[in-house]
Amino acid sequence: MSVNNEYRNFPMVPRVVFGKGSFNQLPSILELQREEGAPFIYLVDDAFENHGTIVERIVLNENDKILFVSAEEEPKTSQVDAIVSDILKEFDKLPSGIIGIGGGSTMDLAKAVSLMLTNKGGAADYQGWDLIKTKSIYHVGIPTISGTGAEVSRTCVLSGPVRKLGINSDYTTFDQVILDPLLLDGVPKNQWFYTGMDCFIHCVESLEGTFLNDFSQSYGEKAYDLCLEVYLEDNDYTEAEKQGKLMMASWHGGMSIAYSQVGVAHAMSYGLGFVLGTKHGIGNCIVFNHLQDYYPEGVAIFKQMVAKHQVTIPTGICANLTDEQMETMINVALSLEPLWENALGKDWKTIMTREKLRTMYSKM
Numbered sequence: 001m002s003v004n005n006e007y008r009n010f011p012m013v014p015r016v017v018f019g020k021g022s023f024n025q026l027p028s029i030l031e032l033q034r035e036e037g038a039p040f041i042y043l044v045d046d047a048f049e050n051h052g053t054i055v056e057r058i059v060l061n062e063n064d065k066i067l068f069v070s071a072e073e074e075p076k077t078s079q080v081d082a083i084v085s086d087i088l089k090e091f092d093k094l095p096s097g098i099i100g101i102g103g104g105s106t107m108d109l110a111k112a113v114s115l116m117l118t119n120k121g122g123a124a125d126y127q128g129w130d131l132i133k134t135k136s137i138y139h140v141g142i143p144t145i146s147g148t149g150a151e152v153s154r155t156c157v158l159s160g161p162v163r164k165l166g167i168n169s170d171y172t173t174f175d176q177v178i179l180d181p182l183l184l185d186g187v188p189k190n191q192w193f194y195t196g197m198d199c200f201i202h203c204v205e206s207l208e209g210t211f212l213n214d215f216s217q218s219y220g221e222k223a224y225d226l227c228l229e230v231y232l233e234d235n236d237y238t239e240a241e242k243q244g245k246l247m248m249a250s251w252h253g254g255m256s257i258a259y260s261q262v263g264v265a266h267a268m269s270y271g272l273g274f275v276l277g278t279k280h281g282i283g284n285c286i287v288f289n290h291l292q293d294y295y296p297e298g299v300a301i302f303k304q305m306v307a308k309h310q311v312t313i314p315t316g317i318c319a320n321l322t323d324e325q326m327e328t329m330i331n332v333a334l335s336l337e338p339l340w341e342n343a344l345g346k347d348w349k350t351i352m353t354r355e356k357l358r359t360m361y362s363k364m
Contacts, residue, residue, distance in 0.1 A: 008259060010154060010170070010258055010259060011154055011170045011173045012152075012173065012255075012258075013141075013151070013152055013173055013174050013175070013176070013177050014175060014176075015175065015176045015177070016176070016177045016178075016179065017029075017176075017177070017178045017179065017180075018179040018180075018244075018247070018248075019179075019180065019181075020180065020181055020182050020240055020244070021180060021182060022178055022179065022180045023054075023057065023142065023178055023180040023182070023183060024057075025178070026058075026059070026099075026140075026142070026178060027059045029140075029176060029178075030096075030097065030099075030140075033096055033097055033138050034061075034062075034096045035093070035096045037062070037063075037092075037093055038091075038093045038094060038095055038096040039062060039063040039064045039065055039091060039095050039096065040061075040064045040065075040095060040096050040097050040098075040099060041064070041065055041067060041087060041095045041097075041098050041099070041113075042058060042064070042065070042066045042067065042099045042101060043067050043069050043083070043098060043099065043100045043101070043102075043106060043109055043110045043113065044058075044066055044067070044068055044069070044101045044102060044106070045068075045069065045071050045101065045102030045103060045105075045106045045144065046068035046069060046070050046071070047071070047102075048068075048101075048102075048144075049068045054101065054144070054183065058101075063091070065090075067083065067086075069083070069102075069106060069109055071102060071103055071105040071106055073277055073279075074105060074157070074158075074159050074164070074273050074277065074279065074280065075105050075108050075109045075112070075156075075157070075158050075159070076158060076159045076160070077112075077122060077123035077124040077127070077158045077159070077160040077161070078123075079109065080109060080112040080113055080116055080123040080158065081116070081122050081123055083109070083113050084113055084116045084117055084123075087113070087117065088117070094117055094118070094137055095117070095137060096137075096138065097114075097137060097138035097139055097140060097175075098110050098113050098114040098117075098137065098138075098139040098140070099139070099140040099142065100139070100140070100141050100142065101142045101144060102143075102144050102145075103143065103144060103145040103148065103150075103195065104143075104145075104147075104148030104149075104150040104157075104195070104198075104280065104281075105280075107141045107143060107148075107150040107151060107156075107174075108150055108156035108157055108158065109156070110139055110140075110141065111136075111139060111141075111150075111156035111167075111172050111173075111174065112156040112158060112167055114136040114137050114138070114139035115132055115136040115156075115167060115169070115171060115172060117136070117137050118134045118135065118136055118137060119132055119133065119134050123158060123160070123167065124158075124160040124161055124162075126167045126169075127158060127160050127163065127165040127166065127167060128165060128167075128168065129168045129169075129338075130168065130169055130170070131167070131169070132167065132169035132171050132172070134171075135171050136171045136172070138175050138176075139174055139175055139176075140174060140175065140176040140177070140178065141174040141176075141177045141178075142177070142178045142180070142183070143177075143179065143183070143184075143247070143250070144183045144184060144187075145184060145187050145191065145192065145195050146184060146195065146196070146199070146243070146246045146247045146249070146250040147194075147195030147196045147197070147198045147199040147246065147249075147250050147253075147281065148195055148198050148199070148250065148254075148280065148281070149198075149199065149202060149250050149251070149253050149254025149255075149257065150254070151174065151177045151179070151250065151251065151254065152173075152174075152177070152250075152251050152254035152255055152258065153172075153173070153254050153257070153258060154168060154169060154170060154172045154173050154258060155167065155168040155169075155172055156172055157270075157280070159273060159274055163274060163331075163332050163335060164270045164271075164273050164274035164332055165270070165335070165336070179247045179251070181240045181241075181243040181244040181247055182240060182243075184243040184246070184247070185239070185243075189309070189311075190311060191281070193231075193305075193309055193311045194279070194281035194282045194284075194285055194311075195281045196227065196230065196231060196246055196249075197231075197281065197284060197285050197288070197302065197305070198280065198281045198284050199223060199227055199246075199249050199250050199253040200224070200227040200231070200253075200298075200301075200302065200305075201262075201265050201266070201284050201285075201288050201298075201302075202220075202223070202253040202254070202256065202257050202262060203220045203221075203223045203224040203227065203253050203256060204224070204288075204295050204298035205257070205261075205262040205263035205264070205265060205266065205295070205342070205343065206220040206253075206256040206257050206260045206261070206262065206263075207220045207221065207224065207256075208263070208295060208298070208343075209260055209261055209262075209263055209342035209343060210341065210342055210343075210344075210345050210346075211260040211261045211341075211342045212260055213259065213260065215259045216255075216256045216257070216258075216259040216260035217256075219252045219253070219255040219256035219259075220252070220253065220256035220257075220260075222248075222249075222252045223248075223249045223250075223251075223252035223253035223256060224253075226245050226246070226248055226249035226252070227249050227253075228301075229245055230242055230245050230246050230249065231305045231308070231309065232301070232304060232305055232308060260342065261338050261339055261341075261342035262339055262342070263294075263295075263339055263340075263342050263343030264287070264291055264294050264295075264339075264340075264343045264344075264352075265284050265287045265288040265291055265295075266284065266336075266339055267333045267334075267336045267339040267340055267343075268287040268333050268357075268360070268361070269283035269284045269286075269287050270332055270333060270336060271328075271329035271330065271332040271333035271361070272286065272287070272317070272318075272329065272364075274328070274329070274332045275321070275325050275328050275329045275332070276317060276318075278317065282314070285302075285306075285313050286313060286314055286315075286317065286364055287364065288302055289302070289303070289306075289313050290360065290363050290364060294343065315364070316364075317364060318361045318362060318363075318364045319362075321361075326358060326361065329361060330354055330357050330358060330361070333357060334352070334354070334357065340352055
């Protein structure tokens with residue numbers, strides 16, 4: 001009997017709480033993980049620094065600390081290194097854990113910081129696949145917007161000195177996730193749309209990719225259907241019900257790509273993010289809007305969603321790029337080989353040439 005050695009033994013989040021008001025369980029969850037004299041460090045999106053009730057509800061014990069982090073730009077390896085350095089200078093012991101509260105960028109920072117507290121060097125040294133050697137410290141993800149799948153993924157996407165690429169590792173996955181739909185109240189409409197479309201695009205790229213399998217398909221189809229419910233169908237859901245469905249779509253979409261991969265939109269969006277600083281969700285929308293040759297059905301539905309919610313997708317952002325910027329953008333996109341193989345197959349290099357990619361970027 002032959003054995004297939006190609007099956008992936010990938011990690012999943014071991015503990016998750018879902019439900020309205022579940023954020024209130026955070027103190028009791030953390031107390032089980034607290035080590036004497038070792039603080040919990042909260043990385044919180046600085047959008048909550050001067051308003052909102054989330055910060056007021058955080059229970060600080062002993063020497064716990066809140067660090068407000070900016071999500072205005074995509075998270076950077078230098079940002080991770082600075083946070084790690086500050087923590088190591090301030091405290092004699094490693095923290096009991098890192099808690100990320102915010103969107104995908106904040107959760108990616110939390111994952112990266114938890115890894116770099118136990119691994120030597122800088123975050124840029126670990127951009128790639130399975131380069132992390134030492135288990136991270138305990139870390140918790142609490143999303144305040146849904147769609148990115150960062151709460152469930154084994155990667156934390158960072159812009160480094162020469163590229164935008166995730167730290168992809170079995171140690172990256174959160175130890176605990178809290179999914180409270182009430183935390184999504186007040187998200188600006190455009191941001192709600194762009195991050196939700198990140199989830200929808202995850203599903204399209206996974207379901208139409210060459211890496212598709214029964215496992216990823218089961219999660220991808222559920223997430224896809226939930227996105228249609230939330231963004232395209234007319235229904236009488238309450239706001240909390242709608243946000244709960246979007247949280248589940250984000251979770252299932254993240255699980256789908258965990259066992260398969262994303263594709264053309266994400267590869268090209270990484271290039272936009274690195275060169276222009278374009279936020280991930282809107283970057284995916286900008287690219288996907290032009291990918292009818294690769295995902296015709298998905299793009300057609302995407303355009304219906306854009307029209308229904310009266311969202312404007314930016315255009316012309318690549319119009320004034322220098323040759324150097326364009327070359328860098330192309331280099332970043334083409335470096336993401338697993339994404340291209342999933343989208344176009346093993347012969348993708350003969351299909352997606354530099355010239356083809358330049359032409360596609362020029363339309364955006």
